[in-house]
Each structure stands twice: as structure tokens, then as C-alpha cells.
Amino acid sequence: MTTSLEWALGYGYVRLWERLHRAEEEKLFSAAYDELIAEATRDTLRLQGSNIENREQLLDQLQRATSVLAFNAGVSAGVVPASASAVAGLAPPFHPPDDLIARRLIRQVRRAINEYRDDRRLALVRARNQLLKTIILMALVTYQLVALAVLSGVPRPAFTSAIAYFLIGATVGLFNRLYLDASTETAVEDYGLSAARLLHTPLLCGLAALGGALIVPLLSAQITPAVDTATAAAAAPLAAIFDITQRPFTLVLAAVFGLTPSALISRLQSEAEKYKSDLKSSEAPAAH
Amino acid sequence: MAGLIVTSPVGSIVIGVVTGAIFILGLDGIRAVLAGLIVGGVSWLAMGVAVIAFLPVDRANRSIHKELMTRMETMRADPMPPSVETQLQALAQELGVSPSSTASDEERRRLISQLQHPE
Numbered sequence: 423m424t425t426s427l428e429w430a431l432g433y434g435y436v437r438l439w440e441r442l443h444r445a446e447e448e449k450l451f452s453a454a455y456d457e458l459i460a461e462a463t464r465d466t467l468r469l470q471g472s473n474i475e476n477r478e479q480l481l482d483q484l485q486r487a488t489s490v491l492a493f494n495a496g497v498s499a500g501v502v503p504a505s506a507s508a509v510a511g512l513a514p515p516f517h518p519p520d521d522l523i524a525r526r527l528i529r530q531v532r533r534a535i536n537e538y539r540d541d542r543r544l545a546l547v548r549a550r551n552q553l554l555k556t557i558i559l560m561a562l563v564t565y566q567l568v569a570l571a572v573l574s575g576v577p578r579p580a581f582t583s584a585i586a587y588f589l590i591g592a593t594v595g596l597f598n599r600l601y602l603d604a605s606t607e608t609a610v611e612d613y614g615l616s617a618a619r620l621l622h623t624p625l626l627c628g629l630a631a632l633g634g635a636l637i638v639p640l641l642s643a644q645i646t647p648a649v650d651t652a653t654a655a656a657a658a659p660l661a662a663i664f665d666i667t668q669r670p671f672t673l674v675l676a677a678v679f680g681l682t683p684s685a686l687i688s689r690l691q692s693e694a695e696k697y698k699s700d701l702k703s704s705e706a707p708a709a710h
Numbered sequence: 711m712a713g714l715i716v717t718s719p720v721g722s723i724v725i726g727v728v729t730g731a732i733f734i735l736g737l738d739g740i741r742a743v744l745a746g747l748i749v750g751g752v753s754w755l756a757m758g759v760a761v762i763a764f765l766p767v768d769r770a771n772r773s774i775h776k777e778l779m780t781r782m783e784t785m786r787a788d789p790m791p792p793s794v795e796t797q798l799q800a801l802a803q804e805l806g807v808s809p810s811s812t813a814s815d816e817e818r819r820r821l822i823s824q825l826q827h828p829e
């Protein structure tokens with residue numbers, strides 16, 4: 423059994439999908455007529471509902487190839503209906519080289535679909551690993567803040583208040599995440615991206631809440647016109663800001679600021695949803 | 711090492727949480743930071759060791775592994791050129807399927823014939 427980091431990071435699975443797809447394309451090339459026509463029809467259905475950029479050209483390519491194969495196999499299933507305008511490459515009788523070209527065309531179309539799907543999988547894996555790196559860096563910065571506070575010997579009540587602001591922001595952020603999750607696609611495998619986002623949310627929202635709880639009282643003291651700078655600085659000392667008993671309203675501020683990263687979180691989510699929607703749209707219409 | 715890397719997002723959070731908790735509980739200054747690093751580091755190490763069991767290909771992501779296995783087995787049920795067969799065998803090995811558990815040529819021919827001529 424292979425134990426490797428690439429499975430945990432997700433890259434290994436994308437590589438295996440690519441290998442499986444190359445084998446599948448090779449097998450398709452040498453398949454019997456009936457199987458080839460059935461697979462080409464299935465690819466037609468996949469392309470019709472997909473977001474692949476050049477799907478019209480691929481569909482056209484597939485229809486021509488299927489018609490050649492259907493004619494050579496002596497069946498009517500899969501033959502493109504005769505259109506008013508003559509289509510180049512659709513004039514029977516077909517010869518053995520046409521058959522070979524048709525097979526190559528079908529393989530090319532399958533490869534285009536497979537590569538499209540593999541690219542989306544890789545994008546999901548990359549987004550997830552990038553997010554995990556961000557989490558590590560954010561956690562290290564948060565740790566440095568904690569260590570700085572501990573080393574500078576801040577009063578314990580102030581430290582506890584700061585933790586309370588952080589936790590309120592994290593809780594509000596997670597509630598918001600719950601709301602955002604209601605609109606996500608869960609049927610498509612996201613390679614652990616949603617789990618990484620779940621870890622990222624409380625950290626980001628907690629830090630935002632802490633920052634909001636600190637900045638707003640400091641700014642409001644600075645911009646109050648009735649007092650001079652010295653009075654303003656005295657009006658909001660750090661010890662007073664981080665004291666819930668003196669300033670309980672700061673808890674509300676922390677909750678409000680805990681929601682501020684939601685724009686960033688929803689943007690990350692919509693990006694991932696796009697990849698998942700691309701995968702879903704190019705899925706096979708039935709199990710195979 | 712792989713376990714530590716995989717658990718590093720949670721591990722880095724744990725160290726911060728433990729340091730804060732130790733400070734609140736009574737230790738001051740550098741002692742609190744050092745104690746936080748040691749206790750948090752040991753917790754991270756324990757998580758890293760525990761997660762090693764979930765690193766093999768069939769456990770890191772069970773649903774993808776299952777999907778890949780199903781696709782591969784479906785492909786192997788049909789006749790195929792030798793080059794594809796070799797590719798699939800290599801793939802099966804990477805997926806953690808031992809050669810002994812794969813169907814013998816005779817059995818595969820019997821299954822193919824059964825599929826092609828159902829009763």
C-alpha cells in the first residue's frame with residue numbers, strides 16, 4: 423500500500439484520474455463499432471450540457487465521426503440527420519482510412535472532455551492546498567500576537583476579553599458560513615476544499631473581530647471633535663478597550679466585524695462552485 | 711514527517727490556543743510561551759502520528775478511491791488491447807490492489823463470455 427503525501431494533498435488522485443483517462447482513450451480507439459457509437463453518443467450528451475468552451479466544434483467533430491462509423495457498421499443509430507446544406511466529410515461510401523480517422527476523432531473528443539475535467543479537479547486541489555497554506559500562515563501570525571501579549575505581560579482580564587472578541591467573531595463567521603453552505607453543491611467531490619474553508623473561517627473572522635474591536639474605539643476617540651489628541655488617547659487606552667465590563671458594546675462590534683470577511687469567503691466559495699459546476703455539467707449522463 | 715505536514719494547519723492553531731490557555735491559567739511571560747510551545751508541539755506530534763494511518767491511497771480520500779476503483783474494474787471487465795491492460799495493471803498497483811486479488815486470465819475470459827452471451 424502506497425503511503426505518500428500526494429494522497430493527503432490530493433495531487434495523487436488527479437494524477438491517477440489522468441492515467442485512467444489515457445487508458446480509457448486508448449481502449450476506446452480500438453473498441454468495436456457498437457461500443458464506439460454508444461460511447462460517442464454518450465459524449466454527445468456530456469458535451470451538450472457542459473461549459474466546455476469549444477463544445478460546438480467538438481460536437482460537430484463527434485457527429486461526423488459517428489456517422490462514418492454508423493455507415494461502415496451498417497446501422498442507422500448514431501447517423502447525423504441529413505441537413506439542407508451538404509456537410510463536408512459526410513458523403514458515403516466511406517473507406518477504411520475514413521474509419522481510422524473517425525476513431526481518432528472520437529478519441530480526440532473524449533480526450534478533450536477528460537482533460538477539461540482533470541483541469542477542474544486539479545484547480546480544486548490547488549485551491550484547497552493554497553487555502554491550507556494561508557491557514558498555516560494566519561495561525562502563525564495569530565500565535566505571534568498571543569506570544570507578544572504574553573511576553574509583554576498584559577493584564578489577564580484584558581487578554582481574556584481579547585479571546586472573547588476573537589471567539590465571538592469566529593462564532594458569527596461560522597454561522598454565516600452555515601448560511602453560505604446552504605447554496606453549495608455537495609454532490610461533486612471537492613477534494614477537501616470545503617473542509618479547509620471550514621478551518622479558515624473561524625480564524626479569519628476571529629482576527630477580523632479582534633481588529634474591529636480594537637480599531638473602532640481608537641478611531642472614534644481620535645475623530646471626536648470635542649477633545650484634543652491627548653484627551654482622545656487617554657479616552658481609549660488599550661486596557662479599557664479590552665475590558666468587557668467597561669465596554670460591553672465592543673462585543674457587538676466584534677460580532678459585526680466577524681461578518682466582514684464574508685465577502686472574501688463567499689468569493690472563494692463561488693470560485694470553487696464554478697469548478698464543481700464545470701465538473702457536474704460534463705459528467706456522464708448515466709453510470710458506466 | 712508527512713503526518714506533521716498534513717496536520718500543520720490544525721497544529722499551528724493548537725500551539726496558539728495552548729499558549730493562551732497556559733497564560734490564563736497562571737504562568738507568565740517566557741515560561742508561558744515555552745510551555746505553550748512544548749505542550750502544543752507534543753499535541754501536534756501526536757496528531758501527526760495518529761494521522762499516518764489515514765495517509766495510504768485507500769484512506770486519504772475514500773470516496774475518490776472508490777470511484778477510481780469502480781471505473782477501473784468496469785474497464786477491466788471488457789476485452790482490451792495489451793497496452794491498455796498493462797496501463798490498468800500499473801494503475802491497480804498504485805490504487806493498492808494486490809496482484810493476487812485481480813482476476814486470473816481464465817476467470818476474466820469466463821466473465822467476458824458471460825457478459826457477451828447472457829443466458
